Amino acid sequence: NAGVTQTPKFRILKIGQSMTLQCAQDMNHNYMYWYRQDPGMGLKLIYYSVGAGITDKGEVPNGYNVSRSTTEDFPLRLELAAPSQTSVYFCASSYLQHGEQFFGPGTRLTVL
């Protein structure tokens, strides 16, 4: 099993550009999450999903959108990128509602 995969690993965007961060898992997990990690700060939840077709906002959803059309994929869309979105983004999944989370390798995004 590949576990949780994320693409790209690195990306530089200009202010105002848009992009999609891809996340996929092959463990048949219903629960998926997007986090951002800023230097010196704890991870913060952006969006999460409890199953295909169901998504909900986390702590810091502004400037982002998600979709969950399949169990495997949970892409994160950035519209109109801003320097404040410079961060490392982690996708994670879990089998149980209250269970161990499995993390992807992260995407380092810089907005200039």
Place this chain on the structure above:
Amino acid sequence: KNEVEQSPQNLTAQEGEFITINCSYSVGISALHWLQQHPGGGIVSLFMLSSGKKKHGRLIATINIQEKHSSLHITASHPRDSAVYICAVEGGAQKLVFGQGTRLTINP
């Protein structure tokens, strides 16, 4: 005040020392997670616990629900244990609230 506070923020020790990292939280929780973030950035789950104590190899995690406190211990520390250790608490819904992490450096 953050909901999850870790101490110390940074810890440097010599190989072989016994390590303790602390986590205090201010909300009611259903579970507490300890995670390890490698120097390369990858994050792995070490423990999830809601009471008592868990042990895996040289790592031990304890939690005291009444005092809202958890500790992560590493026995016979090794340079490969150098990483950032993150405490996260699970309250309502499917949401984890994370501490800022403790950067551990073990010197040979």
